[in-house]
Amino acid sequence: MSYLPRDAGMHRACRAAILAGLTLLSIPACADGAKLGDLVIEHAWIGLPPAGAAVAGGYVTIRNAGAAPDRLVAVASPIAGAAALHRMAMSNGVMTMEALPDGIEIPAGATVELAPGSLHIMFTRLKRPLLLGETVSGELVFEKAGTVAVGFAVLPMGAASATEGGQ
Amino acid sequence: MRALRVVRRSAFVGIGLVVAAATLWLLVGDFGKPPPAAAIGGPIRLTDQSGAPFDSASLAGKPYAVFFGFTHCPEVCPTTLYELSTDLKQLGDAAKELRVLFVTVDPERDTPEFLENYLANFDPRIMGLTGTADEIAAVAKSFRVFYEKVATGEGDYTMNHTALVYLMDRHGQFFGTLAYDESGETKLQKLRRLLKEG
Numbered sequence: 001m002s003y004l005p006r007d008a009g010m011h012r013a014c015r016a017a018i019l020a021g022l023t024l025l026s027i028p029a030c031a032d033g034a035k036l037g038d039l040v041i042e043h044a045w046i047g048l049p050p051a052g053a054a055v056a057g058g059y060v061t062i063r064n065a066g067a068a069p070d071r072l073v074a075v076a077s078p079i080a081g082a083a084a085l086h087r088m089a090m091s092n093g094v095m096t097m098e099a100l101p102d103g104i105e106i107p108a109g110a111t112v113e114l115a116p117g118s119l120h121i122m123f124t125r126l127k128r129p130l131l132l133g134e135t136v137s138g139e140l141v142f143e144k145a146g147t148v149a150v151g152f153a154v155l156p157m158g159a160a161s162a163t164e165g166g167q
Numbered sequence: 168m169r170a171l172r173v174v175r176r177s178a179f180v181g182i183g184l185v186v187a188a189a190t191l192w193l194l195v196g197d198f199g200k201p202p203p204a205a206a207i208g209g210p211i212r213l214t215d216q217s218g219a220p221f222d223s224a225s226l227a228g229k230p231y232a233v234f235f236g237f238t239h240c241p242e243v244c245p246t247t248l249y250e251l252s253t254d255l256k257q258l259g260d261a262a263k264e265l266r267v268l269f270v271t272v273d274p275e276r277d278t279p280e281f282l283e284n285y286l287a288n289f290d291p292r293i294m295g296l297t298g299t300a301d302e303i304a305a306v307a308k309s310f311r312v313f314y315e316k317v318a319t320g321e322g323d324y325t326m327n328h329t330a331l332v333y334l335m336d337r338h339g340q341f342f343g344t345l346a347y348d349e350s351g352e353t354k355l356q357k358l359r360r361l362l363k364e365g
Contacts, residue, residue: 050238050245050288052281057241084319088242090347095243095330099319116242117348124239124323158249 036148038066039106043162044150046136047116050157051129058083058121058152059114059162060140064106070144072112073103077138077152081125088118103143116160130154207341208233208333209309211268213302216283216295223268223339230342230365231266232358233333235312237273238285243330243347251332252290254355261362267293272314272328274303334358336365 033042040063049056058077064070075083085100104119106112114120130136135151142148155162211223211233223231232251236244248269255262269286271277274297282295297303307314314328332345334357342365345354 047242047245049241050248050285052284052287053238053245054276055239055241082321082323084323086241086319086325090243090330093329093331093344093346094313094327095347096327097317097319097325099317099325101320116246120241122241122319122325158246158253 033063034148034150036142037145038068039064039070039142039145039148041140041148041150044138045153045155045159045162046123046130047159048130048132048154048157049126054124054126056080056123056126056130057116058123058138059116060121060150060152061111061113061162062106062140063111064108067108068144069108070106070142071103072106072140073143074141075121075138076141077123077136079127079130079136080123081127082123083138084122084124086120086122088120090117106142132156207309207311208335208339209306210339211270211296211306213270213296213298213306214279216279216286216297218279221294221296226266227339228337229264229266230337230361231268231335232345232361233268233270233310233335234331235270235272235307235310235314235328236330237271237326237328238277238281239273239325247330247332247347248286248289248293250351250354251293254351254358255290255292257355258358258362262292262358265292265358265362267332268296269293270296270303270306272303272307272312272326274298274300334361334365336361 033040042061042063044058044060046056046058058075062072072085075085077083085104087098087100089096089098104112112119132154134154136154138150138152140148140150153162211221213221215221234247236247238244251267255265255267258265271282277297279295279297282297286293286295310333312329314326316324317327318324330347334342334344336342342361343357345357
């Protein structure tokens with residue numbers, strides 16, 4: 001395994017997606033990040049939800065190489081009846097969830113990581129069970145840059161990040 | 168007569184000593200005691216995932232774990248159940264009798280049928296429990312568990328809730344907790360200790 005790059009988990013998932021012959025749209029986000037103006041979108045993934053679950057958490061890393069801030073305002077995917085932006089926090093053993101109706105700011109020159117334990121995409125009303133290793137298509141909508149297609153790699157349950165892939 | 172007086176006096180002194188000792192015992196005894204372990208946890212009488220009534224009294228003599236959560240939960244709940252499943256597998260035969268009770272804080276959506284379907288993804292030693300809003304509230308209160316509904320727009324909602332796993336000993340007394348952000352190794356050690364000493 002030593003010849004694999006550090007983000008081997010992501011590449012594995014992407015290869016699986018490509019082999020499965022999924023949409024071309026999902027490939028750019030997998031390979032070296034989707035670009036939309038000054039934004040680079042990388043490591044889009046979903047933690048495999050239990051079969052029968054109605055919801056799933058989605059994560060992505062967004063880099064803003066530009067000189068002006070932008071804002072992630074909406075997400076959509078054909079696998080979910082709705083998708084919203086939420087922030088989770090843990091304090092004194094209590095988990096709290098906060099809806100972010102104004103979206104998530106991507107400051108100029110900054111990288112914002114949606115990751116377990118904090119900012120995430122909340123997919124609700126799932127229309128079908130997700131499969132480990134598949135890539136789920138989706139769209140991210142930014143206030144200024146517009147809409148970009150991304151492929152969310154479905155990683156093992158309990159995965160802590162796109163690169164770890166699991167525990 | 169004199170002998171009688173001595174006897175009577177000795178009796179008074181004796182009674183006095185007993186009263187003093189009892190008072191001292193009550194005072195010191197109470198001061199020295201740690202808060203009662205019974206303060207966290209209590210009987211759990213709910214409905215299990217098959218729709219049958221459940222009473223934690225049926226677990227007498229066996230340690231168990233309790234986790235409060237809900238199935239419309241994107242991360243903490245499935246991850247906790249997944250980790251507990253992995254731990255149970257790793258503990259093997261030693262944990263054959265260990266039960267994990269997953270008590271929903273969202274009885275509105277988590278019906279027995281939904282819980283049964285959801286928990287089929289995890290170790291069969293994890294049992295799903297639901298009930299009326301009042302029944303859930305009573306159990307949560309006895310564990311000092313906090314939960315509340317949070318509106319997320321378009322009529323949807325999510326839940327804030329205590330995400331600790333409560334470990335209960337074979338007498339149904341509080342033994343400890345597992346916290347979400349503790350390392351997997353720490354959690355496994357705590358479970359081993361529960362099985363050995365709880």
